[in-house]
Amino acid sequence: MKHLLWVLVPVVYIVVPAYLKGNSYVLSLTVSSLIVAGIAVAWALLGNLGGMVSFGHAAFFGLGGYASALLTMKAGVPVLLAIPLGGAFAAVASVAMLPALRLSGPYFALAILAYSHIFRIIATEFASLTGGPRGISSIPGLPQVLPASLAGLAPYFLALTIVLLFCLAYAWVRKSHYGIALRAMHDSEDATRVVGVNSVLLKSWMLFLSAFMTGVIGAFNAHIINFLEPDYAFNGSWSVLPIVAAIFGGYRTVMGPMIGAVVIYLVDQLVFKAMLASGHQIVLGVVLAAMILFAPDGLLDVFRKRNAGAASTGGQHA
16 A cells, blocks of 8 residues: 555656646646645544544634735735745634643534634624625735646645645654654543643644644635635535545545545545536435445555455465
């Protein structure tokens, strides 16, 4: 599986763009799927490593988008600098959520959901800064940093690079001593406290990192669509769809959330929507339910077991 992933990286940077270049519709859908993938990786980092299931990542997504948009429009900050600054703003804003770390399970999830609604209301009421319900228009787009022949692919390359960097960060944290401590916390948080592990501090860092990632992808999205309004930026779909994608792909793996997001989003938009234009989400729900029932560890785990089975069969024949 690891060797396959190394092969896929040059494919998605070279082969896929060659196909997408001539199909603007599929290109826009692919970029959208990578935006969902970025949130899915951030959600999986918090949910899997941090042990905190969130229903409110739309808060970080919206905050990052608004921060980056306002920095470019009001302060003249370059777009490529404003995008990570949008993530930093989302991470700083997540400090307001620290009291929720005392909660666990569904109580934490609902508390973060409540924060998401609070930030949406703030964005709606502060019309002098955010434009209120009407939102912000004419947000600067991405700068032209690629040759003219590849200019239309800039959003794809940047989105792909951001998501792959998120995956690398996820992998690094999981393999580090922080990851070991977090996994130990899953088994017994009280026991880890006894041996000197500061569980609250670790959870706080996971929340900050997850918020930063989601804020970055929210900022990127703002400069792609060039428009923001509260009901869109803080929409619940930015919390729900990444969860669906992460579970579908396998949120306990590094690449699972990304692959799950791309597969589930593109299949939903290109296949399910063509089959059932007004109710394609129903088919998506059925597929997710089937995945949870028959392959709870996700799509990547299905492939891993299949490859392991094929390898063992080949070994027996040999």
